[in-house]
Amino acid sequence: MPGYWFGDVEAGSCTPFSGDARDIAGRIRTIRTSMDSFVPLNWELAVSCGFCHDRAEYLKKLREVCFFAAERDVREQYAGKDTELLHMVRTLDEMDTVINLLSERVMEWYQIRQPTFSRKYRRTPSHLMVRKIREKSRGALGNVAGQIESLSIARTDLAKEVSSRANRVLPNTSALIGGLVAARLMAQAGGLSQLSRLPASAIQVLGAKTALFAHIRTHTPSPKHGIIFQHRRVHNAPRTIRGRVSRVLAGKLAIAARLDQYRGVADLGFLERAQAKIDAAGMEEKP
Amino acid sequence: MRWIGEVLVSPGEGGVYNERMLGGARVWDPFRSKLSALYHAGTGIELVKDMRVLYLGAANGTTVSHVADYTESVYAVEFAPRPMQDLLEVARRRENIVPIMADATRPEQYAPLVEAVDLLYQDVAQPDQAAIAIRNSVFLKKGGHLILMLKTRSVDVRKEPAEVFRDTLDLLSAAGLTVQESVWLEPYHHDHAAIVCRKP
Numbered sequence: 179m180p181g182y183w184f185g186d187v188e189a190g191s192c193t194p195f196s197g198d199a200r201d202i203a204g205r206i207r208t209i210r211t212s213m214d215s216f217v218p219l220n221w222e223l224a225v226s227c228g229f230c231h232d233r234a235e236y237l238k239k240l241r242e243v244c245f246f247a248a249e250r251d252v253r254e255q256y257a258g259k260d261t262e263l264l265h266m267v268r269t270l271d272e273m274d275t276v277i278n279l280l281s282e283r284v285m286e287w288y289q290i291r292q293p294t295f296s297r298k299y300r301r302t303p304s305h306l307m308v309r310k311i312r313e314k315s316r317g318a319l320g321n322v323a324g325q326i327e328s329l330s331i332a333r334t335d336l337a338k339e340v341s342s343r344a345n346r347v348l349p350n351t352s353a354l355i356g357g358l359v360a361a362r363l364m365a366q367a368g369g370l371s372q373l374s375r376l377p378a379s380a381i382q383v384l385g386a387k388t389a390l391f392a393h394i395r396t397h398t399p400s401p402k403h404g405i406i407f408q409h410r411r412v413h414n415a416p417r418t419i420r421g422r423v424s425r426v427l428a429g430k431l432a433i434a435a436r437l438d439q440y441r442g443v444a445d446l447g448f449l450e451r452a453q454a455k456i457d458a459a460g461m462e463e464k465p
Numbered sequence: 466m467r468w469i470g471e472v473l474v475s476p477g478e479g480g481v482y483n484e485r486m487l488g489g490a491r492v493w494d495p496f497r498s499k500l501s502a503l504y505h506a507g508t509g510i511e512l513v514k515d516m517r518v519l520y521l522g523a524a525n526g527t528t529v530s531h532v533a534d535y536t537e538s539v540y541a542v543e544f545a546p547r548p549m550q551d552l553l554e555v556a557r558r559r560e561n562i563v564p565i566m567a568d569a570t571r572p573e574q575y576a577p578l579v580e581a582v583d584l585l586y587q588d589v590a591q592p593d594q595a596a597i598a599i600r601n602s603v604f605l606k607k608g609g610h611l612i613l614m615l616k617t618r619s620v621d622v623r624k625e626p627a628e629v630f631r632d633t634l635d636l637l638s639a640a641g642l643t644v645q646e647s648v649w650l651e652p653y654h655h656d657h658a659a660i661v662c663r664k665p
Contacts (some may be wrong), residue, residue, distance in 0.1 A: 183577045211576040218581040218604050237538060241556075241563055244578065248553055248566040255546040 181209040182219045183243060184229040192227035199239075203247040259347045260370040266340045267365035273333045280326050281308055287319055305330060349444040350434035354452060355409040355427070362405050363431070374439035381435070382406065382428035406431070415460055426459035466504065466511055466535065473501055477534035481555055482527050491531065495653045498528040499588060499614045502653035508646050510584060510610045510661060512536055519582040519604050521569040521597065522589035524548045526555030526562075532586070533559045540579050544568050572601050581606045588614040592621065595636035602642060602664055611642060611662040618656050626656045637662055 181187075183206055185194035195202055221236050230236045255261075281304050288311045289295055302310070305327075312323035341357030348370065351360040366384050367373035376384070383390050385404030393400040403424040407413055415423045430452040437445055467474050467490060474490035485492040495502040503509040512518075512535035523529045523541035525548045533539045538561045543549050549566050556562040567574040569589055585605050587598050598613050605611065615633055617626035634644055642662040650657045 181577060206577055209577045211573045213573050213576070213600070213603065216576060216603050218579060219577070221580050237561065237563070240578065241560070244563050244565055245553065245556070248549060248564050251566045252546045252549050252553075 181211070182223070183209075183240065184224045185227050187223060187227075192223060194224075194227045194229040199242040199246040202243045203250065206243070206247065259343075260364060263340065263343050263347055263361055264365050264369060266336065266343065267361045270333065270336050270340055271362075273329065273336065277326060277329055277333060278304075280322065280329075281305075284308060284311055284319065284323050284326065288315065291315065291319070348435070348438045349442070350437045350449065351431060353444060353449050354430060354434050354456070355406060359405060359408045362408070363435075366405060370435070370439050374435040376432065376435070378425075378429040378432035381431050382424055411456060411460055419460065423456065423459050427456050430456060473504055475531040475534035477530070478558065481530045481558075482525075491534065493531045498531065499650055499654055499657060499659065500528050500532070500586065500612070502650045503612070503614075503648070503659045505653065506648050506650065506659070508648060508661065509659070510612060512584075516584055517580065517582045518584045518586060519579055519601065521585070521587040521601060523552050523564070524588075526552040528588070529562060530555050530559060533562050536584075537561060538563065540565060540575075540582070542567055542569050542575060569597050569601065572603070579604055581609075583609050585609065585611045586614075587612070588616075590616055590619040592619060594620060595633045595640075598637065599640040599642070602640070605664045607664060609664050610645075611637075611660075611664065613637070613660040613662070614650075615658040615660055616656070617658065626658075630658050634660065641665065 183195075183202060185192050195205060197205075221233065224230050224236050225232070230239055285297070285304075285307060297307070308323050308326050308330075312320050312327060314320075315323065337358060340361050341352075344357035344361040344364075345352045348357075348360045348364060351363065351373075354360075355363075363381065363384055364370055364373050367376055367381075373381070383401045383404045384406075386401035387404075389398070389401035392398045402421040403412055406424055406427055409427065412420060412424045412427065433448065434452070437448065467476065469487050469490070472487055473493045473495070474487055475493050476490050479486050479491050481491070484494070493501040495505040500509070512532065514535070514537060516536040518532055518536050518539045520529055520532060520539050520541045523543040526541065529539055529541045529552065540563045541552060541556065542565045543552055544567065546566075549564070552564050556564040563578070565575050565578060569587070570591065570593070582604050583606055585598070585601055587594070587601070589597060591597060594613065594615055598611055602611060613633075615630060617624075617629040620629045620633070630647070634647060637660065638644055643665055644660060644662050646659075646661040648659055650659055
């Protein structure tokens with residue numbers, strides 16, 4: 179017999195639910211409705227049931243229940259530890275872009291002020307250049323350079339936080355390729371549950387979208403790696419075996435992501451075996 | 466429904482999304498809202514004071530707020546948490562909106578909450594839009610209306626919009642709904658069609 183939010187109706191008689199909005203919101207989840215021969219509820223039933231007196235009270239109570247349920251569900255959706263990490267990674271990447279853009283701009287500006295200045299034959303990394311500009315320039319230029327420096331500090335702190343958060347949220351994936359790259363993979367996939375559903379071949383080229391679609395459309399050589407190129411075992415490997423290394427690594431990452439999603443703790447036995455396999459793939463000769 | 470000259474407005478408290486006000490009423494922009502575009506096309510179901518509406522794909526509550534200005538109550542179903550936060554804020558200020566966080570493809574999730582309605586309005590970006598509408602038409606009273614905002618590009622980007630449109634009309638008729646009107650929402654919304662059906 180049909181169960182509605184305010185009570186159960188059976189053979190013409192109705193038993194109202196008691197309890198507050200929280201209890202009712204909890205109980206709605208347990209109601210199983212069959213959609214064949216379904217009859218939508220009639221609000222007057224709630225009055226005859228003794229649940230409420232009139233339409234206004236009916237809507238008021240229903241809204242209380244629905245607000246409670248919706249707020250609870252939104253909170254539950256965000257409670258997945260990966261949602262915040264996703265925003266942290268994206269913020270990090272955007273900060274990198276902004277810092278680079280501003281640094282370049284400030285250097286161009288500085289060159290105008292110092293006509294004798296050139297970066298040729300200097301090996302000054304850009305963050306040291308920015309510091310120099312801050313020290314030597316007055317007014318807005320020095321000010322902006324100072325802001326770039328504090329942005330860089332904030333960026334370094336954020337990177338540390340991303341990496342330690344990733345070690346907690348993605349213990350297995352992080353153990354294989356490091357927290358930062360693991361977090362980037364997760365962000366590119368759109369979340370941990372999405373990453374855990376990807377096949378290894380997709381993880382291998384995650385972040386190489388342009389190259390992948392160029393390959394599919396115009397048959398250029400297929401990309402060998404995407405984000406996982408950032409891991410030292412891929413970019414340090416000799417060119418000829420990079421494809422092999424990234425393929426094996428991606429295979430193990432796919433398993434690691436599933437462990438992270440469904441178990442959530444590091445599996446030391448798996449990690450040891452996976453590391454051995456990846457190392458073997460990195461040997462010059464086929465093992 | 467209220468028109469001031471060529472401008473469609475709805476009565477109600479303004480400031481929901483920084484909409485323009487005109488003569489104390491809220492301007493309902495056809496470029497932002499597909500339902501407004503339908504009324505600007507000269508058709509659609511007149512919203513009246515005693516109407517109960519089931520609104521699938523409520524999103525941020527922009528169009529929902531206008532529908533609520535005209536009708537008795539609106540059951541607003543939305544699945545994604547981020548727009549739901551906005552919808553809840555809108556619903557807090559409009560006492561005839563019942564916000565429901567659920568998946569429109571699974572009406573059994575919210576069946577215990579929703580009463581029989583006069584109008585079913587659907588605007589969801591899903592491939593099986595016709596099936597969703599048909600599954601939800603159980604909530605419609607006899608003689609009630611369905612307004613389906615067909616996003617042809619969400620059904621299949623490779624197919625011609627006109628083909629998707631024809632297929633959808635066939636599916637709706639096969640399910641026993643009477644198609645009353647169907648219009649494209651050009652120039653307000655591209656590749657979007659509105660289909661108005663009646664439940665016999």
